[in-house]
Amino acid sequence: xxxxxxxxxxxxxxxxxxxxxxxxxxxxxxxxxxxxxxxxxxxxxxxxxxxxxxxxxxxxxxxxxxxxxxxxxxxxxxxxxxxxxxxxxxxxxxxxxxxxxxxxxxxxxxxxxxxxxxxxxxxxxxxxxxxxxxxxxxxxxxxxxxxxxxxxxxxxxxxxxxxxxxxxxxxxxxxxxxxxxxxxxxxxxxxxxxxxxxxxxxxxxxxxxxxxxxxxxxxxxxxxxxxxxxxxxxxxxxxxxxxxxxxxxxxxxxxxxxxxxxxxxxxxxxxxxxxxxxxx
Numbered sequence: 001x002x003x004x005x006x007x008x009x010x011x012x013x014x015x016x017x018x019x020x021x022x023x024x025x026x027x028x029x030x031x032x033x034x035x036x037x038x039x040x041x042x043x044x045x046x047x048x049x050x051x052x053x054x055x056x057x058x059x060x061x062x063x064x065x066x067x068x069x070x071x072x073x074x075x076x077x078x079x080x081x082x083x084x085x086x087x088x089x090x091x092x093x094x095x096x097x098x099x100x101x102x103x104x105x106x107x108x109x110x111x112x113x114x115x116x117x118x119x120x121x122x123x124x125x126x127x128x129x130x131x132x133x134x135x136x137x138x139x140x141x142x143x144x145x146x147x148x149x150x151x152x153x154x155x156x157x158x159x160x161x162x163x164x165x166x167x168x169x170x171x172x173x174x175x176x177x178x179x180x181x182x183x184x185x186x187x188x189x190x191x192x193x194x195x196x197x198x199x200x201x202x203x204x205x206x207x208x209x210x211x212x213x214x215x216x217x218x219x220x221x222x223x224x225x226x227x228x229x230x231x232x233x234x235x236x237x238x239x240x241x242x243x244x245x246x247x248x249x250x251x252x253x254x255x256x257x258x259x260x261x262x263x264x265x266x267x268x269x270x271x272x273x274x275x276x277x278x279x280x
Contacts, residue, residue: 120157127169128153134160148187154179167204192217202228211235211257219257223248232257 120134122143129152134141136159146152146168154162157176164171164183171183171190178197183190185204192198193212200209201220209219211232221228221242232238238257244250260276 117158120160124150127151129168130155131162132156134158134162136160152183154181173198173200211238214238218254220252230257232259235259 118133120138122131127150132155134157140161142163146166148167149169151170152168154173155175157179159178161180167185170188171186173192174194176195180199182201186206189208190206191210192214195214197216199218202225205224206228209228209230214235216237219240223243226242239254241252241254244253258275258279262274264272266272
């Protein structure tokens with residue numbers, strides 16, 4: 001801004017000097033007589049172009065000043081035909097074709113690619129056996145060599161049959177469907193979690209069978225297995241099958257494991273729970 005003011009000052013000083021010179025000439029041309037006084041305005045006519053030239057020079061000088069400090073130095077003037085609103089020529093063929101062509105609609109309900117199931121594996125790591133990803137096509141899977149201090153973990157099996165011929169410490173089954181599990185026995189427990197349609201058979205004895213978040217399970221127990229505790233939560237369609245105590249050689253008895261209970265508050269302020277009459 002200081003440079004712009006410095007550039008204007010010489011022009012203003014020059015214009016002021018010219019105006020003073022014109023006024024001096026006009027004052028000297030005046031005469032006491034009336035007729036010369038009438039002719040006095042004649043020099044003013046010649047002064048007008050001089051004043052006009054000075055103003056034109058001033059505006060030209062102002063127009064030459066770049067008030068954007070160089071920011072607009074590289075910009076071009078936009079003519080009317082360059083503006084989008086002023087275009088009157090024909091639309092290019094490529095643009096017309098692209099605007100006329102309908103956009104493809106997204107396809108819904110396309111069949112998703114089936115997930116590839118990894119092959120079944122049975123491996124031992126430390127004191128734990130891991131059996132997973134077996135299917136019906138793999139046939140009967142027998143886990144040989146399990147020691148009584150080792151655990152067996154079965155996961156992600158679909159329509160598979162797993163046999164554990166030796167007694168182990170504990171068994172855990174997670175995320176299996178249509179699984180058939182047969183084992184000799186366990187020292188602590190057999191846990192079934194997040195499964196559907198499972199058949200479990202203990203040939204000897206397991207102290208506890210835990211069922212959690214499972215839909216559809218049958219627990220087959222032996223004569224000694226009638227002492228097994230069955231703990232269930234968030235599960236449905238549970239049944240237990242065991243030998244008839246009055247007729248051991250007869251058919252096995254299958255009874256449902258209750259899913260519905262009645263809770264009441266006692267006078268002592270405690271909760272009393274009874275099995276629903278549906279299981280009477």
